[in-house]
Amino acid sequence: MEKEDLFSEGYAKAQDEQDPLRKFREYFVIPSKADLSRTKIGGRADENNKEESTYLCGNSLGLQPTLTKKYFEEYLSTWAQKGVFGHFKDVSDTHLAPWLNADADVQGDMAKIVGAKTEEVAVMNTLTANLHFLMCSFYKPTKDRHKILIEGRAFPSDHFAVESQLRFHGFDPKDSMIFLEPPSDTDSTLSTEYILSVIDKHASELALVLLPGIQYYTGQFFDMATITSHTRSKGIIAGWDLAHAAGNVPLQLHDWNVDFAAWCTYKYLNAGPGSIGGAFVHERHGQVKNVGSDERPSFEYRPRLQGWWGSQKSSRFAMANNYEPIPGAAGFQVSNTSVADSTAVRASLDVFKQTSMSDIRVKSLKITAYLEQLLDLLLKDQEATLGKKLFHIITPRNPDERGAQLSVMLEHGLLDHIMEILEHNGVVVDERRPDVVRVAPAPLYNSYQDVRNFIQVFKGACEDAVKKTKA
Ligand SMILES: Cc1ncc(COP(=O)(O)O)c(C=O)c1O
Numbered sequence: 001m002e003k004e005d006l007f008s009e010g011y012a013k014a015q016d017e018q019d020p021l022r023k024f025r026e027y028f029v030i031p032s033k034a035d036l037s038r039t040k041i042g043g044r045a046d047e048n049n050k051e052e053s054t055y056l057c058g059n060s061l062g063l064q065p066t067l068t069k070k071y072f073e074e075y076l077s078t079w080a081q082k083g084v085f086g087h088f089k090d091v092s093d094t095h096l097a098p099w100l101n102a103d104a105d106v107q108g109d110m111a112k113i114v115g116a117k118t119e120e121v122a123v124m125n126t127l128t129a130n131l132h133f134l135m136c137s138f139y140k141p142t143k144d145r146h147k148i149l150i151e152g153r154a155f156p157s158d159h160f161a162v163e164s165q166l167r168f169h170g171f172d173p174k175d176s177m178i179f180l181e182p183p184s185d186t187d188s189t190l191s192t193e194y195i196l197s198v199i200d201k202h203a204s205e206l207a208l209v210l211l212p213g214i215q216y217y218t219g220q221f222f223d224m225a226t227i228t229s230h231t232r233s234k235g236i237i238a239g240w241d242l243a244h245a246a247g248n249v250p251l252q253l254h255d256w257n258v259d260f261a262a263w264c265t266y267k268y269l270n271a272g273p274g275s276i277g278g279a280f281v282h283e284r285h286g287q288v289k290n291v292g293s294d295e296r297p298s299f300e301y302r303p304r305l306q307g308w309w310g311s312q313k314s315s316r317f318a319m320a321n322n323y324e325p326i327p328g329a330a331g332f333q334v335s336n337t338s339v340a341d342s343t344a345v346r347a348s349l350d351v352f353k354q355t356s357m358s359d360i361r362v363k364s365l366k367i368t369a370y371l372e373q374l375l376d377l378l379l380k381d382q383e384a385t386l387g388k389k390l391f392h393i394i395t396p397r398n399p400d401e402r403g404a405q406l407s408v409m410l411e412h413g414l415l416d417h418i419m420e421i422l423e424h425n426g427v428v429v430d431e432r433r434p435d436v437v438r439v440a441p442a443p444l445y446n447s448y449q450d451v452r453n454f455i456q457v458f459k460g461a462c463e464d465a466v467k468k469t470k471a
């Protein structure tokens with residue numbers, strides 16, 4: 001395809017017209033440029049300037065589904081009109097379950113997103129809290145086998161969670177954290193072979209391998225199936241942080257035999273800032289066995305931090321204080337579910353239900369490849385006009401090793417100026433200081449024209465930044 005064709009508005013428009021998921025953009029609220037630049041919230045959008053922004057930041061915060069406001073109005077009306085009865089009464093003229101079932105109501109559709117059986121998933125807590133709750137049950141160190149493997153540049157919250165778990169068990173993070181670092185300074189990603197070699201090197205002393213399905217900084221999608229299988233073959237627990245993978249790439253947590261996983265719902269799952277988290281516990285770990293009698297039950301189950309919401313609903317309100325864990329991931333719940341949060345999750349899942357992760361992945365591969373093609377053409381243009389490249393892509397070039405996001409490492413010193421120009425033009429991407437811009441076309445609501453708009457503004461911003469630094 002000629003360079004001009006790819007850059008042309010006609011090409012982008014044609015891709016959008018042919019996009020099988022094009023209708024989904026209407027299911028989201030796209031902030032207008034005027035919305036983004038206004039200093040106040042509320043009031044009517046600027047009727048004279050409803051031009052949509054170019055929002056490519058779903059890897060940090062997903063956009064609001066139009067269903068969310070509708071479902072929230074139903075939730076608030078139920079609360080206002082039914083009070084405590086909202087827990088129990090089936091308010092049939094809403095899209096929402098009785099609050100007592102708010103957790104179970106979203107379990108099955110969330111399980112489909114991550115390739116799990118319904119009972120292997122719970123929508124609960126938040127991401128880092130779930131990592132802690134799950135490590136409390138799965139990180140079982142011994143004197144000889146107490147180390148935890150995470151990436152060297154793990155997301156800070158994961159790093160802190162592992163540090164504190166080690167300290168909680170009386171181990172020193174300096175001795176018990178093993179960091180997965182790229183083999184050389186020039187590498188930003190980690191090959192599967194290299195990861196397996198590091199696991200082999202430390203296998204006898206590792207109690208847990210905790211990695212991200214997709215690495216937040218580089219955007220690398222790890223070979224979860226191979227790494228999980230290898231980890232477990234060494235008798236090590238395989239745990240995954242799916243913050244950037246859930247709703248972004250197809251997952252098969254059950255078939256991959258993952259021990260546990262946790263994720264948030266505010267990125268590609270579009271449930272709003274700080275919204276409720278998700279957790280996966282493989283069915284082999286969720287078994288509950290009554291080794292007593294019906295009259296005098298005595299349950300055997302995997303130890304976990306307990307709370308009343310993990311105990312069977314049928315006996316929960318008997319207040320007899322006999323813990324009877326719900327089989328599966330739901331038995332790892334502790335508190336009653338935030339209905340505001342589960343309402344947001346319900347709205348988002350009702351969008352996902354109209355398609356599939358495989359169809360989302362088909363578009364994701366195409367639209368991210370388009371972004372990559374335009375970035376590569378821009379690099380050629382910069383080499384020809386400036387005599388140098390002002391950035392390079394640090395996300396793997398193999399589409400199977402990435403999701404929607406491409407991470408662009410800028411020449412040092414350009415980030416602030418480029419971000420200022422992008423924002424001024426209504427282009428929203430994520431910055432990871434000091435030099436990385438993360439660009440994530442979310443298949444459900446981003447268009448090929450969004451990608452083209454980004455490149456056009458980014459091209460000018462790069463040129464402007466160079467002039468500024470030369471001045
Ligand atoms: C990989 C990863 N882990 C953990 C977190 C923090 O999660 P939370 O603040 O929802 O616990 C984030 C981002 O928010 C993340 O990207």
Ligand SMILES: Nc1c(O)cccc1C(=O)C[C@H](N)C(=O)O
Pocket residue numbers: 059060061155216243430
């Ligand atoms: N930047 C964040 C914030 O200001 C609040 C909450 C989360 C974040 C995030 O970093 C989201 C996500 N972990 C990310 O990698 O972008």
